[in-house]
Amino acid sequence: MTPEETIEELSRHYRAIIELIGEDASREGLVKTPMRAAKALYYATSGYREDAKALMREAVFEHCGSQIVMVKDIEFYSFCEHHILPFFGKVSVGYIPDGEIIGLSKLARVVNAFARRLQVQERLTKEICKAVSESISTKGVMVVCEAEHLCMKMRGVEKQDSSTVTTDYIGAFEKDSSLRHEFYQLLASK
Numbered sequence: 467m468t469p470e471e472t473i474e475e476l477s478r479h480y481r482a483i484i485e486l487i488g489e490d491a492s493r494e495g496l497v498k499t500p501m502r503a504a505k506a507l508y509y510a511t512s513g514y515r516e517d518a519k520a521l522m523r524e525a526v527f528e529h530c531g532s533q534i535v536m537v538k539d540i541e542f543y544s545f546c547e548h549h550i551l552p553f554f555g556k557v558s559v560g561y562i563p564d565g566e567i568i569g570l571s572k573l574a575r576v577v578n579a580f581a582r583r584l585q586v587q588e589r590l591t592k593e594i595c596k597a598v599s600e601s602i603s604t605k606g607v608m609v610v611c612e613a614e615h616l617c618m619k620m621r622g623v624e625k626q627d628s629s630t631v632t633t634d635y636i637g638a639f640e641k642d643s644s645l646r647h648e649f650y651q652l653l654a655s656k
Contacts, residue, residue: 469508476504510545513582518593522576522601525569532605534645536560536652537573546617547584555613555629557581557591560649561598562605562638573598587613587632595634606637608649 467475480500484491491500538558546553559573580593595609612631619626639645 473501473504473508476507477501480504509582510543511582511584513579516579516582518576518579518597519601521579522568522572522597525572526566526602527569528565529563529567530565531563531567534560534562534648534652535567536649537570538653540574540577542577542581542590542613544581544583544585544587544590544613546615547586549617549621550584551616551620553585553587553613553615553617555611557594557609557611558653559594559598559607559609560639560652561602561607562645564603564605566603568598568602576601587611587615587630591632592634595636599636604637606635606639606641606645608635608639608646609633610649610653 477500480503481491484496484500489496491497536558537560539556540559541554541556543552543554545551557577559577576594576597580590580597591609591611594611595607598604598609599607610631610633612629614629618624618628618630635646635649639649
């Protein structure tokens with residue numbers, strides 16, 4: 467199915483949903499909503515059409531350094547796979563080079579590739595960590611994700627000030643707690 471065909475099919479489904487909830491899909495304010503919503507969903511789930519590891523392999527460079535490289539506060543937007551409501555926040559990715567470094571923007575791209583799917587935050591964090599680890603030569607990778615979930619804020623328990631923090635780490639970060647401590651210190655620095 468082409469992107470245009472997919473968007474058209476999504477639009478038909480959105481129109482049906484609008485009508486099922488009791489709205490008139492033909493009223494002025496809603497006439498174009500099914501198509502707008504379809505295009506928005508197609509964009510917001512573009513991660514299904516991206517290969518995160520291939521994205522990262524586009525910018526790998528030799529490097530003899532061996533200290534932590536970190537990109538902090540990469541914002542992301544995703545959809546909870548349980549309620550199809552947004553969750554959003556920031557991801558920080560750090561790694562210890564082992565002969566290679568990656569272009570910094572590629573770390574932001576890998577976050578988007580996994581966030582722009584139906585997700586749970588725990589898996590999102592792990593997928594980013596694993597993809598970085600498998601795409602370049604590292605001694606270790608660590609990822610911290612902090613997010614707010616609309617499924618917690620606008621339905622269910624309705625806890626407005628809640629946020630969720632998830633971490634994943636492998637390699638040297640898994641074996642050496644002092645490296646995790648250094649990562650958290652870098653994370654807290656301005």
